[in-house]
Amino acid sequence: MVAIKPKQLALGLATLAVTWGVTLVGVVSAQTLTLYSGRNEALIGPLIEKAKAELGLDIQVRYGDTAELAATILEEGQNSPADIYFGQDAGALGALQKAGRAVVLPASILEKVDERFRSPQGQWIGISGRSRVLDYNTNRVQARDLPRSVWELTTPKWRGRVAWAPTNGSFQSFVTAMRMIEGEERTREWLTAMKNNGAVVYRNNTTIVEALGRGEIDIGLVNNYYLARFKREDPNFPVAHHFTRGDSGSMINVAGVAILDTADSLEEAQAFVEFLLSPESQRFFAEETTEYPLVVGIPHPPEQVPIDEINPPRIDLSNLADLDGTLSLLQEVGVL
């Protein structure tokens, strides 16, 4: 009597599974455009699908954390499979530029975007913008009480009511901007005063906005586009935007791309960057992610204050890559 023992069956199945896994290896064609994206699939996935169809390219995307993907590209060295890097903030793009891993973009691409929102060396370009903003719980803070500058947040009135996220990249960019605008001394003063005023530490923007909605905290330093997403899931979400004027509290940072020195085909990579800067894609950012389109002449997102009315500070975003000073300042003050 021949019967298959369960053990043999299991072994056979296991062998099959392993072989199938091994055959998965090597099913990657050479003619693909590989994108490392620190931007989320839920945000740019539909755009990638459109690019595939319009450009006739096979685009493969590896999604991950902006900084971790930048570190990955540096570790991969000249064997990196990546052609393009799409980062969430100018700092990461600056780090790749500093390591000599980004190629200079052609002028035809660079000139589409205001020079404030791209690398002065032309090694990365902003695709969409986000501003820093103060979000507040509308039940707990009256509009007339709102601060005119981030400095007001250090007054006793706001003691223990302000949320910030010192480990968050966007927050650190904001501090870097403050150092550029107001100088090292004043920034240290502000950080110390905030800390002494009982500013509450959160992990990131999302958790701040969420806590604002719960009424756990009254006002928070965040990016402009998180709120819209909460409002979409819950229209009665009791939080609103407030922009300070001319200080780093309303600074504009960008999400942008760099073509890497390991790109197989510069033309294809450039075609993709041009696609991201096309009016259609720019409108996509305005409507879908409620960020600011950076190409001139594209209407701003309906829920947001127009970018020209925000009155952000004038700074060179490339310098945001120099985070070391900010980090040591944050550590020195004891917020990090």
Add this chain to the structure above:
Amino acid sequence: MYSREAIEGIEQKAVTKSRLNLRDPKGRPWFGQVFLAGNPPFLMVLLAAVPATGILLLLFYLGMRAAGAGLPEFWAIISQPRTLEVLLNSIGMTVAITLLSALIAIPLAFLTVRTDLPWRRFWLVVTTLPLAIPTYVGSFALIAAVGPRGSILQMLLQPLGVERLPSIYGWPGVILAIGLFTYPYLLLSVRAGLQGMDPSMEESARVLGYGSRATFLKVTLPQLRPSIAAGSLLVALYALQDFGTPGLMRFNSFTRAIFIQYRASFNRNTAAALALVLVVLVLGILFLEYWARSRAVYYSRGSAVPREQTLIPLGRWKWPAVVFCALIASISFAMPIGVIAFWLIRGLIYGGASDRLLSTLLPIIWNSVYAAGLAALIAIIFALPVAILSVRFPSRLSTLLERCSYLGFGMPGIVVALTLVFFGANFAPWLYQKLPMMLFAYLVLFLPQAIGTIRSSLLQVNPSLEESARVLGRSPWQTLQEVTLPLVRPGIISGGMLIFLTAMKELPATLLLAPIGFRTLATQIWQATAEDAAFANAAAAALAILAVSTLSTLIILSQERILPRPNLSSSRNDSTSIIDS
């Protein structure tokens, strides 16, 4: 008096015997003959060496990057008061979490294995499942449930005038969140230990006049020591390397300092320097566990006559015990599920997109099951030799192989992932970002979970059983197949399950090393919570992880049931446990 001495005599003998075996293998000429005369089989050593290469790569990478920082900068970072502070934070947190886990897990294990607890199988499953909840999801849920304001608890207490609950952030939050979702490591380990225990020792103790409490303290607990040490080790290392929870709970842990270096300053060198400090800390913990367990090694399954453990009647403690189980299960399992379900429903009501949710999720579920299943299978193939070598062929080398495998488990995933990115892209580009590479990362990260459980099971198998098989003419391979493997089956099963459950929720290595476009449930949760706040998608994926984990746990536990019933005429010992009866 007389009886007590007799018992202590038994204990003493067991200790002496095991010590002799551990410390002086050459003193017994028959010792190594279990598989081959004197030396372990070559294939076994070869298999055991594979995961060790992963650890070597890790250490080499960290050394190289830390050297890149230069000695002065390295020293500047290490000697910062801030570094010492977060290091102490991490140590304190790890100790507290391990204690909390022990307080939860040891009673639970005892209740579900040895007593007539009502609905024992149900509690068995439910108290294991918190392991399937990624700690970042669990922490989110915990904050939503008992956060200071706007949380479920606060809203319930609002009518009583409670405007703000005491803050959960910091120490309490991090200890609760990690402890509540990692105690199953200890639970599974202790449970396997209890199941494999030969009841004759306890019976002798009772016959010789020990009360039930004295029996438990003097006989049962000491026998469980290796299991407790092995499980605590996993809990401690998990706590040490976790990044998500300290982040959410606003706790300054050492891993958080490492992540800041990567994420904020793009500084791989200083991050590696800090990771090296973590390596030293992990080595310290490993030494502690080694010390704890090498003082107590027991062969308890000595008799060839299969024995069934008798259930201890709980009596009037029955209902308090049920309440305890229910409390743990509701905080660590029902509560997160409730919160996740709430997010899903809220997202579905306001978000729409419900029709596509399931169809997009199905292939992702399959990917997760496939990758985690393969990881479990491969991990067992590699963990068995490591465990067998360390128990049956004790030597410096086999101890080193077994010990060093734990380093990977104590490292943050991103550190291991970047190590393999570096070596993969530069020295094995044909494997880089392919499935085997990701599975290798899982192996480096998770292998100790299986080694620990298999090792504990193996320690309870008296080598004389294997020796008898050899004497009776079985080949080493047959002995392994027919004697050793069936006896360590509980260890293999729980080891495989642990790997499966943790591989399902692994994130950093999956993001960087998976074949491009290969999505898992964990990456799906991350996608949905990272940049935007698509809680509905995150919740759907989290529920899917839970569903798959529950199902697989049930399947695995039912496997235990269909084992052959104890048969007196067979020389094979049974590994059935109290669950079967």
